[in-house]
Amino acid sequence: MLFLARMDVTFPESMTAETKAEFQVKEKEYSGNLQREGRMRDIWRVVGEYANYSVYDVADNDELHTILSGFPMYPYMDIKVTPLAKHPNSIK
Numbered sequence: 001m002l003f004l005a006r007m008d009v010t011f012p013e014s015m016t017a018e019t020k021a022e023f024q025v026k027e028k029e030y031s032g033n034l035q036r037e038g039r040m041r042d043i044w045r046v047v048g049e050y051a052n053y054s055v056y057d058v059a060d061n062d063e064l065h066t067i068l069s070g071f072p073m074y075p076y077m078d079i080k081v082t083p084l085a086k087h088p089n090s091i092k
């Protein structure tokens with residue numbers, strides 16, 4: 001099953017630059033592993049925002065929830081998920 005997720009990240013004002021940098025390192029590792037496993041198909045930055053769109057190829061809702069809630073930045077994310085179905089006009 002394919003899902004599109006939009007993640008908006010908001011760190012608390014009180015968080016130090018060092019802590020933010022630590023989150024970014026952990027996030028990159030977690031995200032890279034998902035991509036190598038093929039469970040995250042793609043990730044794109046939303047221009048001008050601390051947000052991304054990413055596409056997941058997973059077995060079911062439960063697997064997606066496990067993945068999303070495992071992101072190190074999860075406590076600071078607002079996530080909107082859209083299930084995707086094949087478009088009848090797609091030539092792929």
Ligand SMILES: O=C(O)CC1=CCC(=O)O1
Pocket residue numbers: 007009027028031043050051052071073
């Ligand atoms: O958009 C970001 O920088 C936060 C993030 C979520 C998944 C990821 O790889 O980065």
